[in-house]
Amino acid sequence: MSGQVRTFMVSELAQRSRTPLSSIKFYLREGLLPTGDLEATRRAFYSDVHVRRLYLIRVLRDVAGLAVPAIREICKLLDGGGERDLSNVIAHVIDALGRRESPASGPEAVAARREVFDLLHGKGVHVRRNAKAVVDLADALLGLRRTLGSDVPAEAFVPYLDAMCALAEKDFEANKHLVADAASAAVGAIFGTVLWEPILILLRRIAHEHVAVKTFGNKKPRERRRA
Amino acid sequence: MSGQVRTFMVSELAQRSRTPLSSIKFYLREGLLPTGDLEATRRAFYSDVHVRRLYLIRVLRDVAGLAVPAIREICKLLDGGGERDLSNVIAHVIDALGRRESPASGPEAVAARREVFDLLHGKGVHVRRNAKAVVDLADALLGLRRTLGSDVPAEAFVPYLDAMCALAEKDFEANKHLVADAASAAVGAIFGTVLWEPILILLRRIAHEHVAVKTFGNKKPRERRRA
DNA sequence: CGCAACGGATAGTCATACTATCCGAACGGC
């Protein structure tokens, strides 16, 4: 198909990817980085695939804040996902981005999950009933009610949901032309999802500062009670 | 002003706040939790203020993912902020929510900061030029360019910024009636900012799954090249 | 009077993500 792929040995991989050799060995042990092709002679050869994988690992660790087991899960999906429906791979990758461990249990949690899913379904959103993000969203709703009062309705999510759906259309529109194959589409989806999340949060904080200044600007408090 | 505040000792504080006594001692040592009023006899009395503070600590740690020094900084602002302009306290609290340490340096970083600030200023956003979120946003822009190509314009933020500003108006509108004094307004702003951030992220992931299914649904990839 | 609870100090634990060292085998330039 294409010409020879340039291969090299582990020390060059370390140089090219600017990753300490000890970390590369660690990632190999932990199964985040596939082993290079082992020649009969017990020498392994690496390629550009491994350089990109190391970059992905760094983004998932530093930007998404994922722990090693979660990163491993994503790598497994990418390495073995060629057989599957692309949207299925992307959905499972998004699942794996949720780093929290134990979803809440109990009748309260089940009810919240149903409430959240019904809201999404009612808005015409195509999402699996048991998607990690849906389950986590239900938990977040419970947390919100515990903190701010039990009258917080799930409908409070609607303005945010509408805004996110509108923006998501734009995100995918912008990247559609880049998609060559399933694996790179999945990687692209990871970068698109992960790299923009902190930006979204920063923009929200900036917007909050802006509104706080407009609302409370230059007003000294006239009275102080208990915090 | 009001009647007697019910006070109690440290073991009851542990029970009420469902926090291990050892953690309470740790937070006292670290300066996250103000010392109870020390009677002449070397016994300290705590009140509801301390219960609420422990709850705030838990939210900042578990939801915002802040480290102890950042939480301490926020607590200091809340405890000593009575004298200051309210919007000023809120702005500095939002600064402290940014957990990353070292902003990038160099001419490239300075240029990016200027670019980002000019964009915000041009859109009429009232934000300090050196706000943590602005500096971090400039760094994120550099990271984006390093990953996706150096042609990513700062204007790519505009749709997100507009959406966040519109939502922020709504956020503050909903909470304006709750504001009794500066300290509780600041705490309210923290909860409003922090509790909704993970929800926003979850909704975005759900929207991405939705769009991915619509775009790639039920299509098996026909070819697979290198990842 | 005695025993539990207190404040305060110090040291220990646990998890995570590396990082360093050691070993024996294989290249590869001479």
Next chain:
DNA sequence: GCCGTTCGGATAGTATGACTATCCGTTGCG
């Protein structure tokens, strides 16, 4: 063929952060 370098693989050590446990001398209540 020799030998210094680099390899793959295994094992052990380190750094950090957030608690957690223990000890000690004091205090207060029944």
